[in-house]
Amino acid sequence: MASSQTRAPASALADRLVGRLFRYLAVTSQSDAGATMVPSTPGQWDMARLLQRELEELGLSDIHLDDHAVLTARLPGTIEGAPRIGFCAHVDTVDVGLSPHIHPRLVAFDGADLCLNPERMIWMRVAEHPELLPYVGQTLVVTDGTSVLGADDKAAVSVVMTLLETLVRERPAHGDVLVAFVPDEEIGLRGAKAMDLARFPAEFAYTIDCCALGEFVAETFNAAQATITVTGVTAHPMSAKGVLVNPILVAADLIARFDPLDTPEHTDGRQGYCWCNGLTANALTATLSVSIRDFDPQGFAERKARLEAMVALTASAHPRAAISVRIDDVYANVANGLVHDHRSVALMRAAYEAEGIVPNVIAMRGGTDGSALSARGIPTPNLFTGALNFHSEFEFLPVPSFVRSYEVAARIVALGAGQGPGDAASRR
Numbered sequence: 001m002a003s004s005q006t007r008a009p010a011s012a013l014a015d016r017l018v019g020r021l022f023r024y025l026a027v028t029s030q031s032d033a034g035a036t037m038v039p040s041t042p043g044q045w046d047m048a049r050l051l052q053r054e055l056e057e058l059g060l061s062d063i064h065l066d067d068h069a070v071l072t073a074r075l076p077g078t079i080e081g082a083p084r085i086g087f088c089a090h091v092d093t094v095d096v097g098l099s100p101h102i103h104p105r106l107v108a109f110d111g112a113d114l115c116l117n118p119e120r121m122i123w124m125r126v127a128e129h130p131e132l133l134p135y136v137g138q139t140l141v142v143t144d145g146t147s148v149l150g151a152d153d154k155a156a157v158s159v160v161m162t163l164l165e166t167l168v169r170e171r172p173a174h175g176d177v178l179v180a181f182v183p184d185e186e187i188g189l190r191g192a193k194a195m196d197l198a199r200f201p202a203e204f205a206y207t208i209d210c211c212a213l214g215e216f217v218a219e220t221f222n223a224a225q226a227t228i229t230v231t232g233v234t235a236h237p238m239s240a241k242g243v244l245v246n247p248i249l250v251a252a253d254l255i256a257r258f259d260p261l262d263t264p265e266h267t268d269g270r271q272g273y274c275w276c277n278g279l280t281a282n283a284l285t286a287t288l289s290v291s292i293r294d295f296d297p298q299g300f301a302e303r304k305a306r307l308e309a310m311v312a313l314t315a316s317a318h319p320r321a322a323i324s325v326r327i328d329d330v331y332a333n334v335a336n337g338l339v340h341d342h343r344s345v346a347l348m349r350a351a352y353e354a355e356g357i358v359p360n361v362i363a364m365r366g367g368t369d370g371s372a373l374s375a376r377g378i379p380t381p382n383l384f385t386g387a388l389n390f391h392s393e394f395e396f397l398p399v400p401s402f403v404r405s406y407e408v409a410a411r412i413v414a415l416g417a418g419q420g421p422g423d424a425a426s427r428r
């Protein structure tokens with residue numbers, strides 16, 4: 001029933017975008033959460049060096065590849081006085097246990113089930129994936145069913161590089177455009193956190209790291225990671241009475257104090273949660289990991305305080321155990337950084353409008369490099385790549401949406417050229 005044919009995209013722009021994307025997907029660059037270095041894998045160096053060469057060929061200024069494989073560059077403006085706009089994209093692809101090697105393919109989707117991999121009989125059936133239905137009649141980039149597609153975030157890398165190429169070739173009116181390609185977004189935004197912001201002097205910036213055409217993200221979670229360590233007392237069981245303190249039972253007591261409905265599987269929209277997602281233990285110690293997520297800064301602070309109170313209660317119930325808690329902020333809500341400078345969001349809204357795209361405003365239940373950049377003083381909302389089913393072998397990218405992503409980015413730069421640095425109306 002797979003009548004869909006392999007087919008090339010229609011326009012020259014689509015050809016350029018898809019050609020680039022396939023070139024970047026051929027570089028294996030999964031990140032590795034278990035590694036302690038940034039970048040976490042050598043493949044991300046390969047991506048960074050490839051992009052560095054391409055930026056050099058385009059003749060960009062201030063090209064710099066740092067010790068963490070963070071690549072930054074500047075395209076000098078053709079006019080004075082426009083805001084310095086940045087674009088940030090990540091070069092890693094996510095490791096969700098699938099193959100690190102990506103074999104993308106173009107298919108003309110006619111509404112019939114898609115056979116992603118005839119050898120292994122991996123199908124993407126419309127009944128199981130109704131998210132395909134709006135794209136009947138379009139050319140899609142799909143996987144071979146053994147890996148993610150990696151449009152997250154190489155579609156963004158392709159959009160930014162293609163945009164730079166256009167700006168260099170055609171020299172329209174624009175201000176300085178800053179670019180940053182960073183590693184290890186998928187494992188805690190490590191690249192954006194490691195970036196030397198002196199190399200990325202954007203007044204505001206954009207990530208292109210959400211999904212379907214129209215998605216508009218100016219709000220992400222505030223995120224923290226808590227680590228609770230329980231140290232008990234070991235003893236031989238034959239003489240354990242009154243002596244042994246079992247850290248596993250103490251940890252279980254703490255876990256029982258969490259609200260069972262305040263979890264990822266019971267919340268959505270703008271609700272936060274606590275997620276117990278790691279427990280290692282032996283006879284002497286137990287270590288519990290908890291992810292804390294909340295959109296609201298006050299709610300976020302209250303969650304942390306509640307966790308500390310639960311730990312204190314558990315400690316008082318087990319006076320012979322030693323319990324410590326450490327809470328580290330991981331990233332911040334992009335919106336926190338947008339309060340004082342609305343220009344990035346106003347320009348993004350204007351670009352969607354000029355392109356005839358209705359913004360689908362989403363409070364993103366995750367973080368982006370923009371969460372790290374916004375927390376560091378560069379307001380950075382997030383626009384769509386056009387791809388769906390991120391982090392899955394069923395990730396796919398409708399080519400027309402990919403083109404629209406490019407067009408919005410190009411429009412942001414074009415509209416930015418019309419804005420003086422003191423454009424009070426949009427800075428409100």
Ligand SMILES: [Zn+2]
Pocket residue numbers: 090152153185209
């Ligand atoms: Zn991403």
